[in-house]
Amino acid sequence: MSSLAVPVSEEDHAQGSPGAAVTLLEYGDYQCPYCGQAYPIIKEVQAAMGLKLRFVFRNFPLTQAHPYAELAAEAAESAAVDGKFWEMHDALYENQAMISHDTMMEIARKLGLNLSRFVEDIRARKFMNHVRKDFMGGVKSGVNGTPCFFINGKRHDRPWDYETLSNSLASFDE
Amino acid sequence: MNALKAGMIAPEFTLAATPDQKVSLSEFRGRPVVLAFYPADWSPVCGDQLGLYNELKGEFDRYNATLIGISVDGIWCHLAFAKDRKYHFPLLSDFEPKGATAKAYGVYREKDGESERALFVIDGDGAIRWSYVSPVGINPGADGILRELEALGKTRSK
Numbered sequence: 001m002s003s004l005a006v007p008v009s010e011e012d013h014a015q016g017s018p019g020a021a022v023t024l025l026e027y028g029d030y031q032c033p034y035c036g037q038a039y040p041i042i043k044e045v046q047a048a049m050g051l052k053l054r055f056v057f058r059n060f061p062l063t064q065a066h067p068y069a070e071l072a073a074e075a076a077e078s079a080a081v082d083g084k085f086w087e088m089h090d091a092l093y094e095n096q097a098m099i100s101h102d103t104m105m106e107i108a109r110k111l112g113l114n115l116s117r118f119v120e121d122i123r124a125r126k127f128m129n130h131v132r133k134d135f136m137g138g139v140k141s142g143v144n145g146t147p148c149f150f151i152n153g154k155r156h157d158r159p160w161d162y163e164t165l166s167n168s169l170a171s172f173d174e
Numbered sequence: 175m176n177a178l179k180a181g182m183i184a185p186e187f188t189l190a191a192t193p194d195q196k197v198s199l200s201e202f203r204g205r206p207v208v209l210a211f212y213p214a215d216w217s218p219v220c221g222d223q224l225g226l227y228n229e230l231k232g233e234f235d236r237y238n239a240t241l242i243g244i245s246v247d248g249i250w251c252h253l254a255f256a257k258d259r260k261y262h263f264p265l266l267s268d269f270e271p272k273g274a275t276a277k278a279y280g281v282y283r284e285k286d287g288e289s290e291r292a293l294f295v296i297d298g299d300g301a302i303r304w305s306y307v308s309p310v311g312i313n314p315g316a317d318g319i320l321r322e323l324e325a326l327g328k329t330r331s332k
Contacts, residue, residue, distance in 0.1 A: 002317060064228045064260050139230065144315035145222030157312060
């Protein structure tokens, strides 16, 4: 079974306490429809598990299949500079069907990001290397498509419907 | 059927890559080759697996390695599939006699008439350095391939 090659660190985007018993890590692509399906399921799991769960998101854009995936990943990283990573992450998934450059600008405006900095980050591809680093770390960990989940560092090779995922998470909380 | 293992010589093959072009393994002598046998074009898991390799073209280039996909699908099917998914690597057609190359590598599933989901890393001398057969429903990812290519690069530079 594959395991996480790059341990969770302070550089990661995480929701929940570092002391949580269970860490669910997703390698995801903002334009991947399956990741879009997983998005509300993760919200549900988070609500049910509360403080017992920490959720970490890393970028895994499949750029050849999804033309906006890379741009979206860089946009979310740029939003993180203003402390709005999760707001951007959520908005991208909630508006996945109409993902585009304009949609991302609109979200950035609504979130109150520093727009001139955001535009410059996107233009200069400031977070390209960051996203690539996430991607290659994922490849080395055995990420085999998106979404790919790791629970406490072990790849989750089972389905990720609410029931299966929450049962798997619960089995680590013992 | 047992897949060929590390240390064995990779069986030669000549298979169609396009309607008028054939590719032989021996053409790649001197550089590593990654053979990715997969059951069928269009099935969701294969798509993800090959889609992942498609993102890694730069990594394979770094090791001067050639990635080749092989399935029993006909060449016209491969062409449509590769075009739809924008693949940057050849898909070879193990079509007639059906599955002959998969059989030579020990990765043919008689019952299904398809190959296993199997990976082979072959060195520049034509020897198998690593092989892996994945459970059919599970996408093997690329970590094993990259680890092996990295190891190959190190032995070569010594």
